[in-house]
Amino acid sequence: TQTTRPQRMLAAVQKNATRGDPRSVVKAIDQFCRQKEWAMNVGDEKGCILDSVVTEVNPATVLELGTYCGYSTVRIASLLPSNAKLITLEFNPDYAAIARQVIAWAGLEDKVQLVEGASGDWIPKMKEKFGIETFDLVFLDHWKDRYLPDTKLMEECGLLRKGSILLADNVICPGTPDYLEYIRNSPRYKSQYFKSHLEYTKVEDGLEKSVFLG
Ligand SMILES: O=C(NCCO)c1cc(-c2ccc(F)cc2)cc(O)c1O
Ligand SMILES: [Mg+2]
Numbered sequence: 001t002q003t004t005r006p007q008r009m010l011a012a013v014q015k016n017a018t019r020g021d022p023r024s025v026v027k028a029i030d031q032f033c034r035q036k037e038w039a040m041n042v043g044d045e046k047g048c049i050l051d052s053v054v055t056e057v058n059p060a061t062v063l064e065l066g067t068y069c070g071y072s073t074v075r076i077a078s079l080l081p082s083n084a085k086l087i088t089l090e091f092n093p094d095y096a097a098i099a100r101q102v103i104a105w106a107g108l109e110d111k112v113q114l115v116e117g118a119s120g121d122w123i124p125k126m127k128e129k130f131g132i133e134t135f136d137l138v139f140l141d142h143w144k145d146r147y148l149p150d151t152k153l154m155e156e157c158g159l160l161r162k163g164s165i166l167l168a169d170n171v172i173c174p175g176t177p178d179y180l181e182y183i184r185n186s187p188r189y190k191s192q193y194f195k196s197h198l199e200y201t202k203v204e205d206g207l208e209k210s211v212f213l214g
C-alpha cells in the first residue's frame with residue numbers, strides 16, 4: 001500500500017541522518033525536499049532566520065503552533081538551553097506520529113513536549129496542564145486562519161508577557177492577511193518583516209517577528 005509523504009520523509013531521515021545529531025536531521029530533510037519531494041517545512045532559508053531569532057531570544061519557554069514533521073521543532077530545540085521547555089501542538093495525528101520519530105531520531109525528545117489536538121482547545125489549558133506562566137517565544141506555523149484567533153486567545157489567557165516574541169511563518173505565501181493587519185496596526189506589538197522565500201522555491205514569502213509590549 002502507498003506510503004505518505006511524511007513517512008517517506010522519515011525514511012530519508014533514518015537513512016541519511018545520524019541518530020542524536022539534529023543538524024544532520026535538518027540537512028536530510030532539506031535534501032529530501034530539494035531533491036525528491038517538496039514539503040511544507042519552514043526550510044533552510046527561513047530556517048536560518050528562525051535560528052537567529054531563537055538564539056537572540058534564548059527562550060526558557062517556547063510554544064510552536066503546527067509541528068508537521070518536526071523540522072522546525074528540531075531546529076528550535078537544538079538551540080535551547082538544557083532547562084528550556086518547547087511545547088509543540090499538532091492537530092493532525094499522522095503528522096504527529098511522524099514528528100515524534102523525527103524528534104526522537106534527533107535525540108531531542110527530552111526538550112520537546114508534542115501535544116496532539118486543536119490549538120484553540122489547548123492554549124487555555126497551558127498553565128494548568130504544563131505549568132507554563134508565559135511564553136518567551138511563540139512560532140506560528142499552523143493553519144493560516146488560526147494565527148489571529150490564537151494570538152488573541154494567548155493574550156486573553158495571559159500567556160504573553162512584556163517582551164514575548166511572536167514569529168510567524170508564511171505571512172505572504174500562503175498568507176495570513178488578517179493576522180498581519182492586526183499585528184502591524186496594534187499598539188500592543190512592534191513588528192518587523194523578514195523577507196525570504198517559500199521553502200525550497202523562488203516564490204516570495206517571509207517571517208513576521210512581533211514583540212508584545214504588554
Ligand atoms: O498549511 C501549512 N501549514 C499548516 C499545516 O501544517 C503550510 C502550507 C504551505 C504551502 C502549501 C502549499 C503551497 F502551494 C504553498 C505553501 C507552506 C507552509 O510553510 C505551511 O506552514
Ligand atoms: Mg510554514
